[in-house]
Amino acid sequence: MKDDDAPLSLSVPEPKCRPGDTPDFSDFVIPKAGEARRPEIDEDPEEMRDMAFSIVRVLSKEGEALGPWAEELPSDLLLDGLRHMMTMRALDERMMTAQRQGKTSFYLRCLGEEAVACAFQTTLDNGDMNFPTYRQSGLLIASGYPIRTMINQIYSNCGDPLKGRQLPVLYADKAHGFFSVSGNLGTQLIQAVGWGMASAIAGDRKIAVGWIGDGSTSESDFHAAMVFASTYSAPVVLNIVNNQWAISTFQGMARGKAVTFAERGHGFGIPALRVDGNDYLAVRAVAKWAVARARSGIGPTLIEHVTYRAGAHSSSDDPSAYRSRRERAAWPLGDPIDRLKRHLVRIGAWTDERHSQAEAEIDAMVREEQAASEALGTLVSGGHPSGRDMFQDVYAEMPPHLRRQRREAGY
Amino acid sequence: MKDDDAPLSLSVPEPKCRPGDTPDFSDFVIPKAGEARRPEIDEDPEEMRDMAFSIVRVLSKEGEALGPWAEELPSDLLLDGLRHMMTMRALDERMMTAQRQGKTSFYLRCLGEEAVACAFQTTLDNGDMNFPTYRQSGLLIASGYPIRTMINQIYSNCGDPLKGRQLPVLYADKAHGFFSVSGNLGTQLIQAVGWGMASAIAGDRKIAVGWIGDGSTSESDFHAAMVFASTYSAPVVLNIVNNQWAISTFQGMARGKAVTFAERGHGFGIPALRVDGNDYLAVRAVAKWAVARARSGIGPTLIEHVTYRAGAHSSSDDPSAYRSRRERAAWPLGDPIDRLKRHLVRIGAWTDERHSQAEAEIDAMVREEQAASEALGTLVSGGHPSGRDMFQDVYAEMPPHLRRQRREAGY
Amino acid sequence: MSQMTMIEAIRNAHDLAMERDDRVVVFGEDVGYFGGVFRCTSGLQEKFGKHRCFDTPINESGIVGAAIGMAVYGLRPVAEIQFADYVYPAYDQIVSEAARIRHRSAGEFTCPLVIRMPTGGGIFGGQTHSQSPEALFTHVCGLKVVVPSNPQDAKGLLAGAIEDPDPVIFLEPKRLYNGPFDGHPERPSPPWRDHPLGEVEDEYYALPLGRASIRRDGADLTVLAYGTMVHVAMAAAEDSGLSAEVIDLRTLLPLDEEAVEKSVKKTGRCVIVHEATRTSGFGAELSAVVQELCFYSLEAPIVRVTGWDTPYPHAQEWSYFPGPARVVRAMRQVMED
Amino acid sequence: MSQMTMIEAIRNAHDLAMERDDRVVVFGEDVGYFGGVFRCTSGLQEKFGKHRCFDTPINESGIVGAAIGMAVYGLRPVAEIQFADYVYPAYDQIVSEAARIRHRSAGEFTCPLVIRMPTGGGIFGGQTHSQSPEALFTHVCGLKVVVPSNPQDAKGLLAGAIEDPDPVIFLEPKRLYNGPFDGHPERPSPPWRDHPLGEVEDEYYALPLGRASIRRDGADLTVLAYGTMVHVAMAAAEDSGLSAEVIDLRTLLPLDEEAVEKSVKKTGRCVIVHEATRTSGFGAELSAVVQELCFYSLEAPIVRVTGWDTPYPHAQEWSYFPGPARVVRAMRQVMED
Ligand SMILES: Cc1ncc(C[n+]2csc(CCOP(=O)(O)OP(=O)(O)O)c2C)c(N)n1
Ligand SMILES: Cc1ncc(C[n+]2csc(CCOP(=O)(O)OP(=O)(O)O)c2C)c(N)n1
Ligand SMILES: [Mg+2]
């Protein structure tokens, strides 16, 4: 502490590990699996403050499911979850390659974060609505959205339901409860709150689920979402996916002097939990808990999913310029697929052989879908949504000036 | 708690007291004067959470100064404070009358909140900068800004330093550390943080002080201010003036399910205190504490001043349409002038006679200044800034198109 | 038929729309219990309940963002921004979201909502209670922009806006709330009571968006105006003694180009009037469109009469306001040239 | 003299400005350690320290709001918005604050700051990495709006913007960062290396704001353009075989009306080209100004070649982009009429 007369100086937070440094997560406190308590869903938020500083974890290193958050789950349900995550990863890998091959302009993976979206989706009902970011494609996979349609969108080919208008992975599908992903960060959270308010106004039972990245919690609209959710106790679950990075910016820049992102909930009387985002069982259990709170009208919940962006931000990014190549390996919470697999093997529902077999099957399936999609076309070849489509859907009904422009454009 | 299958419904917060209802502040927990503890300025914010739920109060009903926040202060300093508040109130009353007489378009008082700005200003150094709202005119009074100049601004006459451009009370004066008041709510808080960051970047020792109302804390930019203040631990004090109302909207609409506004600081690791805003000594002590934190580079502080908007929102507002006429009398924290006066009388530094005498003197002084200002003109009579002035200061140098427009306008 | 002020007409439109369609919800700062600082929503909470009409926290971005979520859900939100000068915090939600959702999702999601806000000066409100930001919305494809100039239109256009399947920015000239102000501050302000357009049908009716209306037939020149400036233009037409055709655009986006083209081709001369600052104001688009559609009929340069490129001042309000005298001067100018 | 890309020229302008004036501070999302997603600030943090060049939280309103506070304090902040498409959350701070502070405080406080942002399409960025929002700023009095079209200008204009005592919106056409793209995507993109305007003085120099530059002399018609469209217009002029005068406006606000008037009065014909959507785009203001200043010299209607009034599409990017073919068509049209 400096005295009053010394000059001030600007404090600019920096990550502990940049290229060349040795990764060091020693100050990252990780409770043991099974350690975190499980409050009642109607417990007073003030009584639950501790949950924002702990981490709900179910799967141990050895693959046991431990503690009050461990549910009795039929193993085929867990096998579905494993398959969802493996499919997500296989699709990401194929599409990343396709992008490098020039078949599309851009791609963005959720490598290492598959458990968050895949597990959460299984706790929702038909008609509930997600307001996702570009990194929650797992919600679609887990809700059975056709892989081929996803690839069509990524290729902007004539099978693309979004008619080639949107950047790859900015999907939209009402039936699957997946709201149109915006390229503008942070706008979707207050929209989720509004959607939930509408459900309450209509006397409906549907709930909304908002998603946002660690970096994007800095956006001012995050505040709008928290204020409205708190004031109207909207039936929503607000998820912060803390994957440690926002392009080249470490999570500390957005977190500031707070200890966790979950803490943000405390200023609003919104209960907040942290969960091990690489632990499929933990995410599922916490999601179920929060969804029940929303659906039974108790109010909103803020969840911080602690995970790690194992890959580049996107196909346009090279993380080796700003973080250590060895950081991924040093990440203490492991890989979500390995961890669920180990659990399934341990409970005798799965084997290494069947896993490699499943990998091969899924890879083959994705390649098939890709081939079928490429038969329709890619961004650079084959059938395309025409320029004519570009003039549709600006309005429900095309006004005269747009019709004139369409003629001028020759369509 | 309703079960999963019951329909949802929207919860819309309402104040306990609307016109016709009996005011009821029974659930407003008020600690005794002297009860709140006084943390070290470098105490860990997490250790200070309790301060956001308590209220720092120094002056007892009987006018004693009690507890760890009571400072040894020369009585003439307190008499200055009393005079500042009395001057503020006298000016407000005269100007409100002048507005009703049609001498200006609009006026806005800080009736009942005089202690907040008047006390805070006395803890600042020359060169520090306030980023106020329209309800902190007391900062100018306490810094010795000429009353006549204030009236000139209110009248938009030819003595108005703002050349008739601004609505009454949206003052601006650099030398008195009073940044130009914006008509747009909430924008000034992040500007205060940026100003403080600049002081730190420049290795200066000046600090910034931000001000915002309870209702305006809902604005998204409040978040920007908190995030930047936390991340760069900027040398700023952020003040929330909770006067219970935002025009017709009670403070619960902005607060939501949080218990206090001070709590907002917790999500950012920013220490937060609540202070009795009608207690001159308490405000001064808490301000001093927070200013020391900022100036010594420890970081930002969030202060909730608990007070009551005793008058209408502005000359355009009639509160009897939305709150009980009896609410003001029922307000438990009393009147800031009465309370400081009682203290001064108690310590033998003041008497009722001298008080009424002072009232008369101040009233006479304000009337004199008003007369002098009216000699220059009011909004509807006498000397005015010309239309020509309107074209100045849009840019440092007037570009050709504005010069042409000025000619077109005939100036 | 009843005599209504513009405030009463707007309140009535809300009321009837909420009666016939329970998807319609109304909210904003001070709009619930109090009924809005201009009283446009008073009585609605009492009649329809707190879940249909309610106060919001002071967060314009939140108001619009929540409205978008509600519209996506299937409601028909009508959000009030207390003054147009305060819409900017919501600009991202309007431009990047409301205006884009139908297109970017190829119609999978839609965003039918109305954002109402009082605009314009003439009430000594200074620079933050007087702005006319219409051009900041007409540049945004996906939005519709409506500006009524009288109670009859205000009721029908608001109903039309609420029925519209796309986001509508509904700008209410606050100087017209209580009477057809013609830009002569020195004269007593007439009430709507004495104005034919203050006569409003009691039943629900919706006017189609995108249609201008000719307020005054004329042969010498065309005056394009909207909102308060319609009445200023009418006064100027009288004062000038010229045969001026005054067109009230009513909807700026999409623009009724047919009506504009027809009139200017007939008169060959055009004056454009708006209260907003000149550079890149909506008058620029009107001027561009007129010369694109009517170049060979134009006998004189199109003249824009607008607010100056300065903030709206407090004391100098009437030096800023584009009143009848300035419009008359412009009319004479296009006649001389 | 060195060969520089536009990125290098912009970086160099930052570097020299920071060297000569320690009030200059640079910040934004990913601009510090990483040097910006387009590398325009790389090396600055290392050279000048974290207090002169630093990363910010992802909050555009916060970035601009903090910059305003710094400018009011007396620094010369240069803030980067990662893409112009993301400036809207900062719109209130820009329009209601930065642009107003000098005027509303009668010069007591001032706000000298620069807000840089990449604009325009042609990189398959879809609707949120391709926008050109210049007209949303040219309508705001108190702002200056600059759009460089080459490394030489980019360096000098950025220095000029940093020296300017008022807030400047500095729009960088990202399609020009690495070469003078002329709107022919099918041809290999030329590098700046081979372009005369890629030759940049090594010393610090500041170009005055508000001055256009004639890129090509011509007698038949005038083409008004800025940013990427300058190169498209040049290519179109070649392709058309017409004697087209191509004017690079460089600063949109304040506009160099003299240069525009002189040229159009000479040629009598005018084509306006921009990438932004048409309705209420800056082309509208240009069209209005041209007909106000040059009405009696105009021999044909002014034609606007612009982006369509739709969001910027992904797959149909080249159907949207106003390329040379469309500009040539417009040039022929104004010649025929
Ligand atoms: C309003 C806005 N500002 C900036 C950007 C540019 N941008 C795209 S992704 C990104 C980082 C987001 O990080 P985070 O929120 O942590 O999500 P993650 O990518 O890690 O999943 C940024 C700055 C944007 N898309 N929108
Ligand atoms: C951005 C913006 N939105 C709305 C308004 C209109 N308005 C002016 S004062 C006010 C209430 C503010 O209440 P609060 O913040 O509690 O301050 P107080 O008036 O009580 O001091 C409102 C809604 C505004 N000026 N700016
Ligand atoms: Mg992240």
Ligand SMILES: [Mg+2]
């Ligand atoms: Mg208040």
